[in-house]
Amino acid sequence: xxxxxxxxxxxxxxxxxxxxxxxxxxxxxxxxxxxxxxxxxxxxxxxxxxxxxxxxxxxxxxxxxxxxxxxxxxxxxxx
Amino acid sequence: xxxxxxxxxxxxxxxxxxxxxxxxxxxxxxxxxxxxxxxxxxxxxxxxxxxxxxxxxxxxxxxxxxxxxxxxxxxxxxxxxxxxxxxxxxxxxxxxxxxxxxxxxxxxxxxxxxxxxxxxxxxxxxxxxxxxxxxxxxxxxxxxxxxxxxxxxxxxxxxxxxxxxxxxxxxxxxxxxxxxxxxxxxxxxxxxxxxxxxxxxxxxxxxxxxxxxxxxxxxxxxxxxxxxxxxxxxxxxxxxxxxxxxxxxxxxxxxxxxxxxxxxxxxxxxxxxxxxxxxxxxxxxxxxxxxxxxxxxxxxxxxxxxxxxxxxxxxxxxxxxxxxxxxxxxxxxxxxxxxxxxxxxxxxxxxxxxxxxxxxxxxxxxxxxxxxxxxxxxxxxxxxxxxxxxxxxxxxxxxxxxxxxxxxxxxxxxxxxxxxxxxxx
Ligand code: SF4
Ligand code: SF4
Numbered sequence: 097x098x099x100x101x102x103x104x105x106x107x108x109x110x111x112x113x114x115x116x117x118x119x120x121x122x123x124x125x126x127x128x129x130x131x132x133x134x135x136x137x138x139x140x141x142x143x144x145x146x147x148x149x150x151x152x153x154x155x156x157x158x159x160x161x162x163x164x165x166x167x168x169x170x171x172x173x174x175x
Numbered sequence: 176x177x178x179x180x181x182x183x184x185x186x187x188x189x190x191x192x193x194x195x196x197x198x199x200x201x202x203x204x205x206x207x208x209x210x211x212x213x214x215x216x217x218x219x220x221x222x223x224x225x226x227x228x229x230x231x232x233x234x235x236x237x238x239x240x241x242x243x244x245x246x247x248x249x250x251x252x253x254x255x256x257x258x259x260x261x262x263x264x265x266x267x268x269x270x271x272x273x274x275x276x277x278x279x280x281x282x283x284x285x286x287x288x289x290x291x292x293x294x295x296x297x298x299x300x301x302x303x304x305x306x307x308x309x310x311x312x313x314x315x316x317x318x319x320x321x322x323x324x325x326x327x328x329x330x331x332x333x334x335x336x337x338x339x340x341x342x343x344x345x346x347x348x349x350x351x352x353x354x355x356x357x358x359x360x361x362x363x364x365x366x367x368x369x370x371x372x373x374x375x376x377x378x379x380x381x382x383x384x385x386x387x388x389x390x391x392x393x394x395x396x397x398x399x400x401x402x403x404x405x406x407x408x409x410x411x412x413x414x415x416x417x418x419x420x421x422x423x424x425x426x427x428x429x430x431x432x433x434x435x436x437x438x439x440x441x442x443x444x445x446x447x448x449x450x451x452x453x454x455x456x457x458x459x460x461x462x463x464x465x466x467x468x469x470x471x472x473x474x475x476x477x478x479x480x481x482x483x484x485x486x487x488x489x490x491x492x493x494x495x496x497x498x499x500x501x502x503x504x505x506x507x508x509x510x511x512x513x514x515x516x517x518x519x520x521x522x523x524x525x526x527x528x529x530x531x532x533x534x535x536x537x538x539x540x541x542x543x544x545x546x547x548x549x550x551x552x553x554x555x556x557x558x559x560x561x562x563x564x565x566x567x568x569x570x571x572x573x574x575x576x577x578x579x580x581x582x583x584x585x586x587x588x589x590x591x592x593x594x595x596x597x598x599x600x
Contacts, residue, residue, distance in 0.1 A: 169206055
């Protein structure tokens with residue numbers, strides 16, 4: 097997401113459209129510059145719909161990155 | 176993407192090492208938090224804060240400093256936020272909760288020091304935490320021996336003001352703490368250049384009382400079965416409260432509580448009704464220490480209460496705001512803060528009473544008493560905690576851990592067996 101405000105606008109837009117999304121730290125593969133960044137975690141099936149919502153809401157995105165099955169609650173890697 | 180590198184550079188941070196820390200967060204947060212089902216919508220604010228944890232709030236604090244306001248870094252719930260807020264300052268909790276900082280801390284204190292102290296020193300000296308870097312002044316307290324010595328080490332590098340905590344809870348100790356609060360107020364006035372008045376302090380007491388009341392509402396909601404919020408999410412809310420703006424903190428906690436109360440009315444929970452209800456007591460869990468909660472909640476249990484400083488001790492008991500002189504107000508603050516039952520006090524029967532009371536109020540099936548490694552004071556209290564719980568017929572599991580990952584499997588085995596045993600009761 098371009099700015100922290102953008103993430104909120106898009107999150108609220110998704111919520112209003114009944115699409116589930118969660119604000120999350122930007123995955124490192126998407127953020128080579130490690131900026132402690134915010135991103136929106138969405139289901140890939142909603143990708144196009146969300147991008148057009150973002151467009152309509154004037155939200156600038158830095159891109160959409162597919163992260164395959166990266167969540168594992170039993171990995172036990174803490175920070 | 177907002178690039179915070181220029182801000183971090185300006186703060187004097189070690190950017191290369193800090194990038195390594197940023198590396199670990201997305202996966203750990205994803206595994207621990209985003210893996211949960213049916214989270215309350217109002218956790219979005221807390222997810223947002225974590226996503227920009229080293230950017231968003233530090234940037235706000237820097238803006239405050241540009242207006243001439245000051246940032247006070249604290250390490251204990253005994254330090255009264257009200258005084259700082261009354262003088263237009265900001266408080267940021269600094270206790271380190273990450274293994275990442277421990278090796279740097281071990282360069283300054285023996286390895287057999289508790290990880291919270293090592294991580295705090297490591298965050299300071301490694302220059303990898305913007306909250307340490309942005310603080311104008313550290314405020315320490317004479318609680319445990321390790322912290323007392325750590326403040327000497329920190330104080331050699333950045334100004335560190337120490338509050339001398341009583342070790343007992345007699346009448347004269349409450350008076351002594353009142354005098355310490357008065358002396359601290361003088362220091363805060365000097366640092367901020369703002370004169371403390373009865374009116375300013377009364378307003379600040381209201382602000383912090385409102386924050387406590389809002390957090391209390393979230394905790395109250397956890398008494399329901401099914402529980403409408405996970406222990407992990409509540410812990411995150413509490414951890415973030417330690418460094419967020421107190422007015423916004425109350426607003427966000429109230430929004431979350433509204434949603435939880437609605438969930439209770441609708442019978443919505445995050446775990447099935449009847450899931451074994453666990454209370455955790457022991458040493459505090461500084462952000463991003465989520466290990467034990469995560470293990471419990473991925474082993475068939477639900478954490479419904481934390482009897483600790485990152486839990487009930489942070490929000491219980493309001494400060495009486497009827498004082499008409501600063502002296503009255505300092506006394507009211509002292510009385511409220513002295514109700515916190517830290518293991519650094521002797522004797523400390525109040526902690527046991529709290530544990531039993533909370534176990535009943537939150538209708539818990541079992542208690543996990545867990546201390547960080549090398550935390551002697553909480554470790555020594557374990558047998559008396561276990562005995563008091565046994566007398567009440569409440570099962571208790573005693574654990575010791577640190578911030579590293581390598582005991583997670585062993586903890587899973589013990590926690591899993593404990594929850595299974597609760598199911599057989
Ligand atoms: S456990 Fe004791 S020393 Fe630590 S924050 Fe709580 S009151 Fe302070
Ligand atoms: S966990 Fe124990 S040893 Fe560590 S700082 Fe807190 S009271 Fe001191």
